[in-house]
Amino acid sequence: MPLWVLAFSPLFPHSFAGPCSLATLAKSTPPASLFLSLRLPPHPVPTSPATNPPYKSIPSGATSFDARGTSGVKIYVVYNPNAVKKAAGASRWTLNSQVEVIVSMDIPSSTVNDSKVRISYYGQKENAPIEGAWLYLTCVSKYLFVPDPFVFPLQTKWTWGPEGQGAVLLVNCDRDSPGAKDMDSAYQYVQSYADLEDMSLMILRTQGPSAIFADYKLVLHISVADVNKVRVFHASGSGSLAQYKHVLGSDKRSYVVDRSSGQEEDTFYVEGLAFPDADFSGLVSFHVTLLENAPDTPIFTDTVVFRVAPWIMTPNTLQPLEVFVCREHVYHTHTLGSNPNGDFLEAMRALVRKANCKLTVCPEVENRRDRWIQDEMEFGYVEAPHKMFPVVFDSPRDRGLRDFAFRRILGPDFGYVTRVPPHGHVSSLDSFGNLDVSPPVTVQGKTYPLGRILIGSSLPRSDGRRMTKAVRDFLYAQKVQPPVELYSDWLSVGHVDEFLSFVPASDRKGFRLLLASPDACYKLFKEKQREGHGKAAQFAGLENVHTITIDEMLADKTLRSDSEYVQSCIDWNRHTLKEELGLTEQDIIDIPQLFMLKGSRADAFFPDVVNMIVLGKHLGIPKPFGPIVDGRCCLEEKVRSLLEPLGLVCIFINDFFSYHTLLGEIHCGTNVLRKPFSFKWWNMIL
Numbered sequence: 169m170p171l172w173v174l175a176f177s178p179l180f181p182h183s184f185a186g187p188c189s190l191a192t193l194a195k196s197t198p199p200a201s202l203f204l205s206l207r208l209p210p211h212p213v214p215t216s217p218a219t220n221p222p223y224k225s226i227p228s229g230a231t232s233f234d235a236r237g238t239s240g241v242k243i244y245v246v247y248n249p250n251a252v253k254k255a256a257g258a259s260r261w262t263l264n265s266q267v268e269v270i271v272s273m274d275i276p277s278s279t280v281n282d283s284k285v286r287i288s289y290y291g292q293k294e295n296a297p298i299e300g301a302w303l304y305l306t307c308v309s310k311y312l313f314v315p316d317p318f319v320f321p322l323q324t325k326w327t328w329g330p331e332g333q334g335a336v337l338l339v340n341c342d343r344d345s346p347g348a349k350d351m352d353s354a355y356q357y358v359q360s361y362a363d364l365e366d367m368s369l370m371i372l373r374t375q376g377p378s379a380i381f382a383d384y385k386l387v388l389h390i391s392v393a394d395v396n397k398v399r400v401f402h403a404s405g406s407g408s409l410a411q412y413k414h415v416l417g418s419d420k421r422s423y424v425v426d427r428s429s430g431q432e433e434d435t436f437y438v439e440g441l442a443f444p445d446a447d448f449s450g451l452v453s454f455h456v457t458l459l460e461n462a463p464d465t466p467i468f469t470d471t472v473v474f475r476v477a478p479w480i481m482t483p484n485t486l487q488p489l490e491v492f493v494c495r496e497h498v499y500h501t502h503t504l505g506s507n508p509n510g511d512f513l514e515a516m517r518a519l520v521r522k523a524n525c526k527l528t529v530c531p532e533v534e535n536r537r538d539r540w541i542q543d544e545m546e547f548g549y550v551e552a553p554h555k556m557f558p559v560v561f562d563s564p565r566d567r568g569l570r571d572f573a574f575r576r577i578l579g580p581d582f583g584y585v586t587r588v589p590p591h592g593h594v595s596s597l598d599s600f601g602n603l604d605v606s607p608p609v610t611v612q613g614k615t616y617p618l619g620r621i622l623i624g625s626s627l628p629r630s631d632g633r634r635m636t637k638a639v640r641d642f643l644y645a646q647k648v649q650p651p652v653e654l655y656s657d658w659l660s661v662g663h664v665d666e667f668l669s670f671v672p673a674s675d676r677k678g679f680r681l682l683l684a685s686p687d688a689c690y691k692l693f694k695e696k697q698r699e700g701h702g703k704a705a706q707f708a709g710l711e712n713v714h715t716i717t718i719d720e721m722l723a724d725k726t727l728r729s730d731s732e733y734v735q736s737c738i739d740w741n742r743h744t745l746k747e748e749l750g751l752t753e754q755d756i757i758d759i760p761q762l763f764m765l766k767g768s769r770a771d772a773f774f775p776d777v778v779n780m781i782v783l784g785k786h787l788g789i790p791k792p793f794g795p796i797v798d799g800r801c802c803l804e805e806k807v808r809s810l811l812e813p814l815g816l817v818c819i820f821i822n823d824f825f826s827y828h829t830l831l832g833e834i835h836c837g838t839n840v841l842r843k844p845f846s847f848k849w850w851n852m853i854l
Contacts, residue, residue, distance in 0.1 A: 227299035230289035232260040235269050237285045241305065244270040260290060273307040276375035280306045306380050326451055326473045329853045336552040336850060337398065337452065337474040340366045340439035341559060341583035351584060353441050358401055358412040362580065366555055367437040370400070370472065372425060372456055374432055381427040384467070387457050388415070388436075389422035394452045397442045397476070403435040412437060416454075425456075440476045443585060446641035450476040477550045478646035479559055479585060480849060481605040482842040483619050484782035485672045485679050490526040490841040491516065491783070494539040494569070509539060509826035509837070516788065516838070519819055523783035530572060538568025540832060541839045542665070543599035545573045549844045550583065558841060559583035563600045564636060587638040595633045597624055601663035601836050602635060602656060605649060607670055607679040608847075611750035617847045620749060621649045624656025624664040627740075632657035648849045652748040658737040660769040665835045667738055667761075668745075669778045671787065673814045680814065681745060681756045683738055684778045686731035689760035692806050693718045696797055704795030704802070706774060710824060718795050727764060727773070734763040734770050757810050760803055771831060775824060777807060779833035781840065787811065790833045791820040 235243050247254070248266035261267050271285055281304040288297035326334030340352045344366070345359035352363050374386065390398065399417035402425075415423040415436070425434055444450035457469040493516055496509050513529065520527040530541060538544070546561045562573040564587060578584040589598075596602075606619040621643050626632025634640075634657075643651050656662045667684040696704065702719035721727060745751060762773035772779075775790035794803030801820075808818050827837050 226263070227289055229291045230263060230298060231292045232262055232290045233287055234259045234261065234290075235271075235285055235287050237271065238283050240273055240275050240307075241283050241285060242272045242274070243285065244272070246270060263289075271303070271305070273305065275307065277305075277307045277377055280377050280379050283307065307376060324453075324471045324473060326475045328850065330851050332850060334850075335368060335370075335472060335474045337368050337438055337440045337476050338366050338550050338552050338555060339441065339443050339476060339583070339585070341550075341585055342366065342557055342581055343578050343584075344580045351578065353399070353439060356399065356414050356418055358409050358437070360409070364412070364437055366557075366581075367401070367439045368474065368552065368554070370436040370438050370454065372434040372436070374425075374427060374434075378427060383461055385459050385461060386425040386427060387422050387459055388425055389455050389457065390416055391453065392421065395419070395421050397440065397448060398452050398474075399439050399441055400454075401437045401439075403437065417441065438474065440474075442476070443479055443642065444476055444645040444647070446645060448476075448645070450478065450645070450647075452476065475850075477552050478648050478849060479548045479550060479561060479642075480618055480646070480845070481546065481548045481603075481621060481649060482844065483605045483607045483679075484670045485607040486845065487843040488523055488525045488783045488840050489843055490528055491520050491523075491781070492528050492530060492541050492839040492841070493837060494530045494532075494535040494541050496532055496535065496537060496539045512821065512823055512826045512837075515821040519781075519783065519786060519788045519821070522817075522819075523786045525783060530569070530576070534569075534572055534576065536568030539827070539830075539837050540567075540599070540601070541569060541572075542836050543601045543663075544569040545577075545839060546600040546603050547839065547841045551844065551849065553848075556844060557581040557583055558844075559585055561600070562586035563598060563603075564588050564594050564639065565599045566594070587636075587642045589636040589638050594636060595662075597633045597635045597656065597662045598639060599661075599663065601661070601665045601832075603643075604664050604668070604670075606681075606749050607672075607677070609677065609749045609751075611748065615853070616650070617852060618649050618845055618849060621651040622664055622668075623651050623653050624662055625653040626657040627655055630657070633662055647854065648852055652744065654741045654744060655737060656741075658734070658770055660766060660771050661831055662769075663836075665779055666772065666776055667741065667778060669780055669782065669835070671782055671811065671814065671816060672785065675814075677751075677755055679755075681749075681751060682759050682778045683742060683756055684761035684763075684776065685738065685758035686735045686762055688758040689762050689803075690722070690728075690731065692760050692802065693722055693795075696795065696802055697722060699797075701795065701797045701802075704797055706795055707793050708796055710793055713824075721762075727762065730765045730770065731762055733765065737770075759810070760806055772828070772833075774803075775828045776833045777803070779835040781834050781838045783840070785815055786817045786819060788834050788838075789818055789820050790828065791822045791824070793824065 237243050245261055246268050251266040252262055252264050254261065273283060277283060283305040285303040285305065287301045287303070289299050291298050340363070343351055344362035345352060348359060352359060352366065358364060372388065395417060400415055401412040402415045402423070404411040404413060414420070442448055452474045453471055455469050455471050458467040459465060460467055493513065495513060517527055543565055544563055547558060548561060549556060549558045560573045560577045560582070562584065574584055602624040604622040606622060608617045608619050610616070623635050623640065623643065625634045654664055656664050659666050669682045670679050671682060672678065673680050697718050703717050705715035705717045706721065707713045707715045742756070759778050761777055763770040764773045774792050774794065777789055777792055779790060781788040789807065792801065792803040794801040804820055811818055821834060823834050823837070827833050
């Protein structure tokens with residue numbers, strides 16, 4: 169049975185109410201270390217004001233003492249064996265500064281002063297005590313706990329792993345309340361019963377005589393650093409929403425719990441207000457302290473620690489649930505034709521039906537001529553043992569779709585988070601086509617069961633574009649998907665989805681990494697040239713688009729030079745990905761692709777094949793309009809030969825005028841909500 173103890177010295181003016189464990193007592197260490205060990209209930213409190221403390225009752229001539237307690241009181245003596253010698257079997261102890269008495273009780277008192285300890289003092293030769301002192305005790309059991317299978321009461325530390333301990337807290341970032349204009353966490357009151365379901369329960373249990381609270385009070389409190397990270401509501405039990413009183417968080421640091429009614433349990437609901445970030449570890453501590461009145465003097469404190477659940481991204485290998493795409497009927501004067509994406513939408517509807525998931529089309533009135541829905545937002549989720557819901561991360565790019573995530577996606581059990589640079593300066597690399605996540609990987613014995621986030625950036629020590637610090641700090645702070653920064657600044661748009669993608673596979677690691685490869689494209693074209701197909705032309709079948717034959721592409725020195733440069737940039741990333749994700753060459757598939765430089769940065773020469781949408785085994789791939797060999801596109805046939813043996817279905821979709829000529833492809837123009845991981849993030853070993 170866990171114990172709370174009172175420690176004091178019978179010799180010096182020192183008394184102390186504090187924690188100690190039996191395991192610590194078994195070690196003959198100096199007493200000072202005993203009072204810094206774990207805190208466990210219940211608590212004996214010296215409560216008789218008429219009784220002198222033991223050190224004030226030492227009679228003249230006393231050289232030793234013994235201590236005895238009434239039923240239910242346990243007494244231990246700790247001492248420094250290097251300074252104090254105790255005769256075997258003797259019950260008396262020398263009056264010495266290196267000797268302290270530990271008094272513990274494990275059953276709460278039924279009345280005030282119902283237990284006591286007698287200290288008897290002895291002279292050098294007397295067998296009978298020459299004088300005595302009484303210490304009256306009232307044992308109060310009080311502790312915070314969270315009724316959850318993952319947590320244990322009074323955890324002063326939060327630990328990771330399958331054997332870890334601690335409580336989990338969700339950021340209340342959805343909008344459950346009908347008619348509300350903001351996230352539920354924006355309001356300092358409970359708006360609906362559905363709102364309560366997103367919160368974590370915390371219970372304060374107090375046992376002992378209620379009369380003691382005439383002289384003592386219980387205070388629930390948090391630190392200044394945590395006050396804006398959480399909010400706590402006290403349930404009074406009236407049965408209405410008004411019963412949930414805001415008592416902690418926001419502008420409230422402490423709350424005195426009324427014990428006058430003799431109620432043994434108080435129920436609190438806790439909501440998170442902030443995700444982990446650069447200035448917030450995600451850990452929040454709640455304390456309950458017993459204070460002696462007039463003046464307030466702390467007697468002892470119990471603590472429970474929560475960790476705010478991180479935002480978690482979902483990789484291509486997880487099951488798709490809903491696909492988002494924009495409708496647009498806009499005439500673009502800088503491209504050929506009127507450029508609507510109606511045909512593309514029909515192709516997406518057919519693909520989504522085959523993948524058996526939902527399609528949501530964002531109309532023009534909401535996208536405001538912005539079709540790049542992947543760049544605007546990224547889907548993820550949060551999870552606690554009692555609740556899970558998706559959360560959309562809104563990018564700081566803020567173009568036509570800037571209000572879509574907040575207005576249309578935020579709702580009941582669908583949360584929202586965003587990060588905005590302090591001065592509002594963003595680049596193309598802040599769009600979320602530049603944000604991806606790998607499937608689960610193991611790297612040199614370390615497992616990443618939720619994968620690793622991939623961010624496009626500039627070369628080390630260069631002055632190129634980088635994702636804004638506000639977003640990078642947020643991603644790093646989630647901890648469970650440690651980011652890897654790749655080199656993407658060599659591209660005009662600069663997004664990682666322009667040169668890589670992941671597809672599911674039933675063998676090896678459960679996936680393959682697809683990398684765009686100019687080398688693979690030149691190898692294919694040379695092969696077709698040797699077979700006598702050098703006159704076959706790229707872009708054949710496209711109206712008003714200049715065609716170029718295999719012979720001409722292979723002879724084009726500028727295109728070759730551009731491709732060699734691009735290949736070196738992709739090879740840089742290949743090395744990083746192999747090292748950071750624990751991949752081998754067998755885990756990577758090179759997808760034929762050419763790029764051309766415009767100035768110092770590159771664009772895809774033909775529709776970027778790796779910029780695909782992955783819906784289970786169904787792949788929506790940009791149609792590359794490659795040279796026709798034996799009646800078929802040789803690029804499509806090569807991609808099929810690489811991916812279909814994995815059990816994947818390649819569906820090529822024409823996005824040439826609707827996306828490619830605008831410097832994007834299918835992945836850029838779509839977004840996918842996926843099923844969360846089955847793995848529980850708190851079981852990670854960090």
